[in-house]
Amino acid sequence: MTFLQAIALLAVAAGGTAVVATRDPLRQVIVTGFFGLLLGILFFVFQAPDVALSQIVVGGVALPVMVLLTLAKLRERARSRADE
Amino acid sequence: MSRRTRLSLFGVAAVLLAAVLADGLGGLPAFGGYHGIYGILLSHVTVAQRRATDVITAITFDYRGLDTMGEEFILFAASLGLVVLLREQRDERRQPDDSPDQADDPDRYAGLPPHRPHTSPALIAVGRWLIGPVLVLGIYIATHGQLTPGGGFQGGVVLAGAVILVFVAGGRLATAPIRPTGAAEVLEAAGAGGYVALGFGGLIAGARFLTNFLPLGTKGSLLSSGTIASLSVVVGLEVAGAITLIVSEFVDQRLLTGRHQ
Numbered sequence: 001m002t003f004l005q006a007i008a009l010l011a012v013a014a015g016g017t018a019v020v021a022t023r024d025p026l027r028q029v030i031v032t033g034f035f036g037l038l039l040g041i042l043f044f045v046f047q048a049p050d051v052a053l054s055q056i057v058v059g060g061v062a063l064p065v066m067v068l069l070t071l072a073k074l075r076e077r078a079r080s081r082a083d084e
Numbered sequence: 085m086s087r088r089t090r091l092s093l094f095g096v097a098a099v100l101l102a103a104v105l106a107d108g109l110g111g112l113p114a115f116g117g118y119h120g121i122y123g124i125l126l127s128h129v130t131v132a133q134r135r136a137t138d139v140i141t142a143i144t145f146d147y148r149g150l151d152t153m154g155e156e157f158i159l160f161a162a163s164l165g166l167v168v169l170l171r172e173q174r175d176e177r178r179q180p181d182d183s184p185d186q187a188d189d190p191d192r193y194a195g196l197p198p199h200r201p202h203t204s205p206a207l208i209a210v211g212r213w214l215i216g217p218v219l220v221l222g223i224y225i226a227t228h229g230q231l232t233p234g235g236g237f238q239g240g241v242v243l244a245g246a247v248i249l250v251f252v253a254g255g256r257l258a259t260a261p262i263r264p265t266g267a268a269e270v271l272e273a274a275g276a277g278g279y280v281a282l283g284f285g286g287l288i289a290g291a292r293f294l295t296n297f298l299p300l301g302t303k304g305s306l307l308s309s310g311t312i313a314s315l316s317v318v319v320g321l322e323v324a325g326a327i328t329l330i331v332s333e334f335v336d337q338r339l340l341t342g343r344h345q
Contacts, residue, residue, distance in 0.1 A: 001115050049233035050140050053225065057241040062327060065248055069334040 008042040015039075025071055033064040135300045136230040136309035144235065145315040149294040152315075153279055156322055160276045163326040170333045211253020218246040226320030230309040236316040240275075240323025247328045251335055265336075268328040275322025282311055282318065 015035040022028040036059020043052035113119065126147065127139050136142040144152050226239025247268075286295030294311075301308035 050138075050235065050238065053234055053238040054241060057238070057245050061245045061248060062241065062331070065252075065331060066334055069331075069337065073337050 002045075004045050008038070008045040011038050012042050025067075029064050029067045029071070032067070033060050036060045036063065131303060134296065134309050134312060135303040136312050137304055138230055138232060138235070140233070141229040141235045141316060142309065142312055145229075145312045145319075146294075146296050146310075149283070149315065152319070153283065153294070156276060156279055156319055159323065159326050160272065163272065163329050166330055166333055170337055208253050211249050215246055215249045215253065218242060218249060222246060222320075222324070226317055226324075227306070227313070229316035230313045231304065231306070236319025236321075237323050239316075240320040240325075241327055243320065243324035244327030244331065247324075248331055251331065265329060265332045268325045268332060270325070271321050272325030272329060275318045275320070275325060278318035278321065279315060282315055285311070 012035075015031075015038040019028060019031050019035050022031045037056060039059055040052045040056035043049075043055055118124075126143060130139045130142045130147075131137060134142045134146055136146075222239050222241075222243035222245070224239070225234035225242055226236055229235025229239070283294040286293055286297050289295065289297035291297060296310040296312065298310040298314065300310045307313065
C-alpha cells in the first residue's frame with residue numbers, strides 16, 4: 001500500500017464518521033457531498049478512474065441535490081401545516 | 085425487554101460477529117493480490133481483439149454487453165417508477181411559476197414572501213460560468229469511453245450535472261424554456277431503444293445478439309472499437325435523460341403544494 005492510498009483510506013474513514021456525527025440533516029447533506037468526493041479520490045488512488053468519475057458526479061452532485069430537494073419539500077409541508 | 089437482557093444479547097452478538105469477521109479477514113488475499121484469470125486474460129487480449137484502449141469500457145460494452153443492457157434498463161425502470169410515484173396528486177396544486185425575469189431583477193426579494201427561496205448572485209455567476217465546461221466535459225467523456233477512462237454512464241451523469249447546474253444557477257425553476265422533462269423522456273427512450281437496436285444489429289449481421297459487428301478501425305482513434313463506442317454513446321443519452329428526469333421530478337415536487345388535511 002502506498003502512502004497516498006493510506007491517506008485516502010484514512011480520509012474516507014474520517015469523512016464517514018463526520019457524516020454520521022452530523023445531526024442536522026441540512027448540514028449532513030453537505031458533509032455527504034464531501035464524503036462522496038473523498039470516495040472518488042479513494043477510487044482514483046486505487047487505480048479505478050472509471051469508477052471515480054461516476055462516484056464524483058453521483059456522490060458529489062446528484063445525491064445531495066435529491067436529498068436537498070426532499071428536505072425543501074418537507075420543510076414546505078411543515079410550514080403549510082403550521083399555517084392552517 | 086429489559087436493558088440488561090438487551091445488553092447481554094448485544095454482548096453475545098458482538099462477540100460472534102467479531103469472531104466471524106476475524107476469521108474472514110484472516111482468509112483475505114494479501115493487499116493488491118489478484119488471481120482472477122478472466123481479468124488477467126482480458127487485459128492482455130482486449131486491445132488486439134477490439135482495438136479499444138480502455139479495457140474496462142470494452143468489458144462493459146462488449147464482453148459483458150448483455151449485463152450492461154440489464155443495468156441500463158434497471159435505471160430506466162427506476163426513473164419510470166419515480167415519475168409515476170411523484171405525479172401530481174389529486175389534492176396537490178401547482179404554485180404559480182416564478183416570473184421569467186426574476187433572476188435578473190435586483191428588487192426581487194422585496195415583493196416575495198419571506199420564506200421564498202432565492203438564489204444568491206454569487207451562485208448564479210459561478211453556476212452560469214460552469215454550465216458550458218461541464219457540458220463539453222460530459223460529451224467528451226461519453227464519446228471517448230473506448231480510448232480513456234470514462235464512457236456512457238460517467239459522461240451521461242456529467243451531462244445531467246450540467247442540467248442540475250442550470251437549475252441551481254438559473255434562479256427560475258419552473259418556467260417553460262428550461263423545464264427539460266419532455267426532452268429528457270425522449271433522450272432516455274432513444275438511449276434505451278438504441279442499445280437494443282445495436283444489439284439486433286449483431287443478429288442482422290449474421291451473428292449473435294450484441295455481437296460487435298461494426299468495423300473496428302484503428303487503435304487509438306475516435307472511430308475505433310466497433311459497437312463499443314456507439315453503445316457507450318447511447319448509454320450516455322439514456323443516463324443523461326434518466327438523471328435529468330429524476331432531478332426534474334424532484335424539482336417539480338418542490339413546486340407542488342398540497343392541502344394536507
